[in-house]
Amino acid sequence: MTTDSPRWVKSSYSNNGGDCVEVAANLPDIVPVRDSKDPYGPQLAFEPSAWSSFVSAAKAGEFDA
Template sequence: MDLTGAIWRKSSRSSGNQGDCVEVADNLPGVVGVRDSKDPHGPALTFTPDTWRAFVELTRRH
């Protein structure tokens, strides 16, 4: 999947671990990208917005 134009952001909670965390790009239509901040040129996972939303909601509950 081409993620050209993705605007990557880190969680505001990532500051306690030297900034090493996942980054999320949710500015592209129909896809949410997730990558490792330590390897920004490495592979990225992609999810549909509905799947990503469900994941985030589930993690907030636990």
């Protein structure tokens, strides 16, 4: 990661029940993802192109049950 502090953004699909995913939106070379209920817990890290592909697939409904 860079020396910049991550600016965490909660998913717009999150409900108010606490089941939220947060993404750090201001880091150029990596996209960290975490569970908002455990902000000091583990994080996943993705390359921006991989994250973009995942988000596009999710929006297209490719993961719907």
